[in-house]
Amino acid sequence: MKASNTMRLCFDSRSANESFARTAVAAFLCTLDPTVEELTDVKTAVSEAVTNCIVHGYREKIDKVYITANIYSDNRVVIKIRDKGCGIADVKKAMEPLFTTAPEEERAGLGFAVMESLMDKVKVFSQPDKGTTVTLEKRIVSKGEEYVHNSRD
Amino acid sequence: MAVEIQIRDQVVQAYLSGEIDHHSAVQLRQQIDESVLQADARQLILDFAMVTFMDSSGIGLVMGRFRLMQENEGTVLLRNLPAPIRKVMKLAGLDKLAEFI
DSSP, X not given: OOOSEEEEEEEEOOTTHHHHHHHHHXXXXXXXXXXXXHHHHHHXXXXXXXXXXXXXXXXXXXXXXXXXXXXXXXXXXXXXXXXXXXXXXXXXXXXXXXXXXXXXXXXXXXXXXXHHHHSSEEEEEEETTTEEEEEEEEEXXXXXXXXXXXXXX | OEEEEEEETTEEEEEEEEEESHHHHHHHXXXXXXXXXXXXXXXXXXXXXXXXXXXXXXXXXXXHHHHHHHHTTOEEEEESOOHHHHHHHHHTTGGGTSEEO
């Protein structure tokens, strides 16, 4: 299926950009007229993925984070967050709730758990020393669609 | 992200506002911990009424403060959680660890 709308972002892996990244993705999704809850869910999931790039992928070194977002005609949004950092040797282990490689920094180890709870699908592709791509997918049930269903009851 | 701290007796009330993420958590942690140590606090109240966003970095912050207070045999109360913040806290099971008021 071809995307009806696409955007690409590239920015420094600085923690100051975490807010920018989640806000930019949220702004892009506004064309789907999401509910406040849907927008917050996407912002939170993107924030988790971007934080992972900065804290774990690059271990606080400054490099680039890449985000692409595609919107499809069935109101699905697919967001890819990519880094070229150290990669994950064992993705399954990394995705276990409470597992973290940075406990001394008060990391809760819940980034992936939060992403999986708030998004419809989460996929992780990673190769040690080559980087990690996290793909988040969610179908936005737009307010317009909700109104049509409710008014039929 | 800003925090306004009130200390009375051995109770520290931290009024958080804005966004809590990995970036803002660092400074928040420092300010809260300084106050807790200064007051030799037995109770830490984190007020979330003005918090507009929080991800799991906020969970780490709360868990870390919980551990700090436990060392002093103190307690942590989480107050005025907006619905989206409460949702993330519950995902982490924090409602079983700290009291929500």
